[in-house]
Amino acid sequence: MKKIGSGLAPNSNDRGICSLNVIVRSKGFPILCLHGHPGCGESMSVFTDHLSERFQTLAPDLRGYGKSLTQNDFDMTDHLLDLEALLEKLKIKQCLVLGWSLGGIIGLELALKRPELVSGLILVASAAKPRNSHPPVSWQDLAYTAIASLINRAIPSWQWNIDNFAKRSLYRYLVAQHTPSAYKYLADNGMTAYLQTSKPATRALNKALRQGYNRNEALALIECPCLVLAGDSDRHITAESSLETAQNLRDCEYLCYPNTAHLFPWEIPDQVLADIDRWIESHPQVVGRPNCLGAGGNGE
Incomplete structure (x- = not known):
């Protein structure tokens, strides 16, 4: 599989690796759960509470969020460096990645940069070319x-x-x-x-958005199975931009939930979790079970 450079804002200098605060739950094949902006590892509990019943869930606070705070400015590519270091520290050679909003974009970038690390992608309210329809704020x-x-x-x-x-x-x-x-x-x-979202994290995100982030053309390089979930009334990342992402992925299922918005996992958690369970069962290789659903894996 070919690796490709990141479409996020490039590093301007060497700021080193940020040691991330991470919530690790249970054992089994690892699922890396990446939060959005604003967000933190705890905000992924709607997923980790359920998935940790069968798998190991890893919910880090990304750099500049939660307890992984920094006073220094950074670029979005630094999130990838931090996650690579985290997976290496935990001796995880492969994981399923679930990303919500910004977390989905970082998950896409990780799959492009280090495809051997990512067994599958679940993108929640996210897109490779995010567009919004949010009206002005008064x-x-x-x-x-x-x-x-x-x-x-x-x-x-x-x-x-x-x-x-x-x-x-x-x-x-x-x-x-x-x-x-x-x-x-x-x-x-x-x-x-x-x-708990820091000003450097907000500045890093705004910088990437101003540069017009768009990775649609690179998505054909992602070979792992993908699931894209969207809310049809999402104003922050429109369902249309999520659908466009799904259409550019090689092996992808797309679901759009009616009468839901950007926080739809908190609106209809039971339905969302049931759809994730079904998708995992139909793609057992994403959790290290290529031959039968009953076989286990630990990502090592």
């Missing part, structure tokens, strides 16, 4: 979002708060189904992840 949006977040943190999933503040806030672009489940995840994971 001061009222910010005010309602702050109020809704504080109340939801104190009283998770309170319907009065959802109806009076959240549905008028920026949350209306993040979720289409204002369910108690979605707001419980926002209270438990969302606000903490937002507060």
Whole structure:
């Protein structure tokens, strides 16, 4: 398999490797779960709580997020260096990669740069050429979002708060189904992840976006099985851009969930997890089981 350089912003100097904080759960074939922006390893619990029942899950805080904080500016390519070092440290020679939003883009880059490390890709609300349809943000949006977040943190999933503040806030672009489940995840994971996202991480992402990130032409080089999941009302990374990614991948299944947005794993977790389970069962090689579903693997 051919390796290809990263389409992310290039390194401008040697900043070294960041030792990532990582949540490792259970044993078995490893699944590397990569969060988005803002995010952290804990925000991937909707996946790791379920997948760790059968596999080993690794949920790192990417550089500049969660407990992997830095005061220094960095480039997006540094995430790849950190992940390569993490997998080497854990003696993992191959893993299934599940990436949400920015995590999906980093997963694509890892598969292009180090194809031997990636047995399969699950891209959630992500795209190789991400496009958005988010309207301009007003001061009222910010005010309602702050109020809704504080109340939801104190009283998770309170319907009065959802109806009076959240549905008028920026949350209306993040979720289409204002369910108690979605707001419980926002209270438990969302606000903490937002507060722990550093300015260098935001600057690194904005730099890559300004440069017009587009890896569609390189996707044919990815040979492993892929699953692309999208929400049809996603304003942050549109379903159309996710579909375009799926169409450019050689071995890919695409699913688009109606009446869901960018945080659809928190809106309809049971359906999303069931579809991931089904896809893994139909592609046993992605978890080290090329011959039969009952065989085990540990990625070593």
